[in-house]
Amino acid sequence: MRITFYGAAQTVTGSCHVVEAANKKIMIDCGMFQGHRLSRERNYLPFSMIPQTVDYLLITHAHIDHSGLVPKLYKHGFRGRALATGATVDLLEVLLPDSGHIQEMEVERLNRKAMRAGKKLIDPIYTAEDAFDCVKKFERAKYNQVISLDENISVRFMDAGHILGSAILELWVREGTKQTKLVFSGDLGAIGKPFVQNPTLIDEADYLVMESTYGARLHRDxxxxxxxxxxxxxxxxxxxxxxxxxxxxxxxxxxxxxxxxxxxxxxxxxxxxxxxxxxxxxxxxxxxxxxxxxxxxxxxxxxxxxxxxxxxxxxxxxxxxxxxxxxxxxxxxxxxxxxxxxxxxxxxxxxxxxxxxxxxxxxxxxxxxxxxxxxxxxxxxxxxxxxxxxxxxxxxxxxxxxxxSSHADQQGLLDWVNAFAQKPGRVMLVHGAPEALAVMEKVVPEKTGISAYAPSWQETIDLTPGVVFSAEELQRAYHAMASRMDGFLQSSPSSSDFERVMEQLKQLASLLDKVS
CATH class of the missing domain: 3.40.50.10890 (Rossmann fold)
Incomplete structure (x- = not known):
């Protein structure tokens, strides 16, 4: 199991992380690089991974620095499952075609200059039509719902409180009898913002990939x-x-x-x-x-x-x-x-x-x-x-x-990490300027007791599986959970709690089947 940071590494834009596990590739966000010219030029480079080999695409929210290269991914061969919250898909229907239109207009202007100078003409990264076509392929996920991508990989979208539809991703991956939980913060919102809920507090994770946009600052106003x-x-x-x-x-x-x-x-x-x-x-x-x-x-x-x-x-x-x-x-x-x-x-x-x-x-x-x-x-x-x-x-x-700011500041980020009941074994810091990341690499261990690391662009990190279960442990966990079901059902659980518990039972049953 490993994760590669194809964007938002030592920079704020271009969010894109790929987890390789259980013989699958899971891409979290596919954002456009913004800012100075050298950063924007990355948008025109070929993908460092082959788009056809990506099995799942999960988008945390609609901002272009998290979603802006999705049409390019489709244009170059991606045909896997793509998921985002319903509100995010609604916003993608607005933002991505607009992004394609802007690129068409910009390329048209540049090509007029190129023609006069006798230089080679260029194509837009994608067009508005490309964007319209790819958004139609998205599946709409509901908050708090565990979704099985396949027999080994599940994901849940939780409210990140950043913008309408924004999500924290909880990703469970099983490899044999080993299960690892990764959490991707997406962009975390500040407490008390209009319209949106406060960021959801997460119980546990083996690994956390967390944004650090305001990692070196507090919101003054x-x-x-x-x-x-x-x-x-x-x-x-x-x-x-x-x-x-x-x-x-x-x-x-x-x-x-x-x-x-x-x-x-x-x-x-x-x-x-x-x-x-x-x-x-x-x-x-x-x-x-x-x-x-x-x-x-x-x-x-x-x-x-x-x-x-x-x-x-x-x-x-x-x-x-x-x-x-x-x-x-x-x-x-x-x-x-x-x-x-x-x-x-x-x-x-x-x-x-x-x-x-x-x-x-x-x-x-x-x-x-x-x-x-x-x-x-x-x-x-x-x-x-x-x-x-x-x-x-x-x-x-x-x-x-x-x-x-729609982002949590340094204190907000630290408070969110400290709210984990079972803290991650490691925090990987992304989506921040180098100075913000450097501060967070020092502050996170000091304030939370968790080791923190800010990866470089295109760096790959091998991940150690988070939980190893024996067959006896799995049987005990399954029977203990099943014995509590009558009391749980009598408590009139909400539909989201019911789905969560049933998914946990299904995961345990699947693991038992693998080791028996």
């Missing part, structure tokens, strides 16, 4: 982000300009709507109109509206009172190019939320072009900005920036609120 947002909105209104917010289309945009709605309900929002100007964010918001059953109690309570942040009176959805262009004529009184969140693509670039040079406007960042992106450069204080081939002077105020 978490407790007062609403007041900070109110102050930025009021400041911009008083100046008479527009507030431009680059935001990821999924979760971050909806979190902003949640807080703006709270200000509206509390009569603390100045007379400004709110515009979502991103086809993807508009579509993602519609997905949220179809998944009310997954919302947390606070959001559900707010909606039941008639204060739905997704349909508030000041909200306008820019669906067409004409509606988007009309926003360029607004000189003040507008809160414009647009993608991409790092300012490298999409309609946000138009709003930067029309507002960055105006001192009465404000650009507010509410999310991570990868090195090399326009967003990171603006936060670093550059005097001007190139947008659509034009150098634009930066005269607008540049602001940043830290508390909107």
């Amino acid at each position: 978490k407790g007062n982000r609403l007041e900070k947002l109110r102050a930025v909105i009021q400041e911009t209104y008083d100046k008479g300009g527009n507030l431009i917010i680059p935001a990821f289309a999924v979760e971050r945009t909806q979190d902003l709507l949640y807080d703006i709605n709270l200000l509206l309900v509390e009569d603390r929002l100045p007379p400004m109109q709110v515009y979502i100007d991103s086809p993807m964010a508009v579509a993602a918001t519609e997905v949220f509206k179809r998944n009310y059953e997954h919302f947390d109690q606070e959001t559900s309570r707010l909606i039941s009172k008639g204060d739905n942040p997704l349909t508030m009176s000041v909200l306008h959805l820019s669906r067409t190019v004409e509606e988007s262009r009309a926003l360029n004529e607004l000189k003040g009184g507008a809160i414009i939320i647009s993608a991409s969140g790092m300012c490298d693509a999409g309609r946000i670039k138009h709003h930067l072009k029309h507002n960055l040079w105006r001192p009465e406007s404000t650009v507010l960042f509410v999310g991570y900005q990868a090195p090399g992106t326009k967003g990171q450069r603006l936060l670093s204080g550059v005097p001007s920036i190139r947008v659509h081939g034009e150098e634009v002077k930066v005269r607008a105020d540049i602001r940043y609120i830290d508390g909107y």
